[in-house]
Amino acid sequence: MSLKELQRDADGHLTNNKEWTEEIAKELAAEEGIDLLTERHWKVINLMRKEFLEKGDAPSIRKLTKESGVDTKELYALFPKGPAKKAAKIAGIPKPKGCV
Amino acid sequence: MKNLIILGAGTAGTIMANKLNGILNKNEWLITIIDQSREHYYQPGFLFIPFEIYRKKDVIQPAKKFFPAGIKSVNSPVKLIEADENRILLENDSVLSYDFLIIATGAKIAPEQTEGMKDSLWYKQIFDFYTIDGAVKLAEFFKNWEGGRMVINIAEMPIKCPVAPLEFAFLADWYFTKKRIRDKVEIHFVTPLSGAFTRPIASKAFGNMLEKKNIKLTTDFSIGRVDNDEKKIISWDEQEIPFDVLVSIPTNMGDDVIGRSGLGDELNFVPTDKHTLRSEKHNNIFVLGDATNLPSSKAGSVAHFQSEILTENLVAAIDNRPMEAKFDGHANCYIESGFGKGFLIDFNYDTEPLPGKFPLPYIGPFSLLGETKMNHYGKMLFRWIYWNILLKGYKIPIIDSHMSMAGKKAMELQISNQV
């Protein structure tokens, strides 16, 4: 399957995270202007997926930095403008719910 | 004798003491409430202090005044909660054991989490209004201020009373107009959210309000540091916003004792079951108010709704019955919008704040998501209700702990959540 055939929500996130593959991730990243996913990107993406599958919601930036060892500054360099949203999209999971 | 300990005598802890005192059998249970402070602060009143509407004395009462007779109160900081041993260590190392524990230690600001926040300009040109000190210092600053760039910045979510920063902006517009220097004051609201507020319909309503009041809005701004020499805040992705006075809502965190005791998440909030209000880790610990990690608003009204659910479930747990009461995330907030008017919003985990009438469907007298004078009176009345009804654990007449849809205009929505 290529990205074009997959269903997405209003924000462009995959509606079914089971359809996600590493290849799809690369296509999603390209849409976000990230041409190359490095090992540091993958560290974040994999952690996002793991948290989401376990807890049902994407982790906050604070949790991400604590558990990935990637600090906030680097996170913004890896996923410019809103790393939590961007990394979630590339990881094939919904936008983080955040708090009220 | 069995022991029930309530940790924290703020809004939530005080309500629980009053509720449980009437319910638990006195021959069987001793209720102990512990707090480091002898004073009870009416925190919603902090908002009004910088604008000379309230003074310090209007928001403080002795904490003891609100404790029921027949419970024990301890005035001391708590050093450690040893949950696996069912006991608590006070500052002087004395030990208190419990059969059940209620954690109500609240949330507090942590300006030291942002580089440069608590530096040379702190309480000179950088203020908070989430503490009594910050609010009073800001009032002194405003008295002699002749205008300039005021930036209101939320460092990160979640914060307690998420509408308070918006109310601050609205009131500032009114205050500087009244002082006849509004044309010399630029008000700039800078938030990490993608809109003025966390929920889409309300976000739109408040966004329009900001525009109408000529308050500049910058969204998606995550503060990385404060430059004290150049007087600007700088985001993680290097956007810069200059200020003459910065009103910061710093990162909010649970108390250090939660972290020290290994009971918290990355912000020292206690992982809590969102429906039963029991700790996710310990069967004899319940948590309510700002101390939880729940996705409900951190507000006094929420602590009040939670207290009814918690009481039922705690009694069930004591009797070894299944816990059947479920918290739905109900929140209800009056929002000052300046010039003697206000908004009211009512929502829960699943339902957006909607327009309508409250608390009596179609009658009101309060208007949901609409700006009226009556809502402003509701907000001012809230202080009286807080001291005289809410803290005592009485039910607020005709307002239920579960949210009601009656009298609300439901709308089809595309819900887009915020980060």
Ligand SMILES: Cc1cc2nc3c(=O)[nH]c(=O)nc-3n(C[C@H](O)[C@H](O)[C@H](O)COP(=O)(O)OP(=O)(O)OC[C@H]3O[C@@H](n4cnc5c(N)ncnc54)[C@H](O)[C@@H]3O)c2cc1C
């Ligand atoms: C500016 C502002 C405006 C607000 N406006 C509104 C509003 O309009 N409506 C509304 O509903 N809510 C409002 N709120 C929120 C409301 O005040 C809080 O949600 C509410 O007070 C939470 O109650 P709590 O008991 O969880 O925490 P708190 O009332 O903060 O109590 C926590 C208590 O625990 C004690 N404690 C903590 N750690 C320890 C320790 N280690 N040892 C001993 N004691 C400890 C503290 O001393 C404190 O007394 C506002 C808050 C602020 C700051």
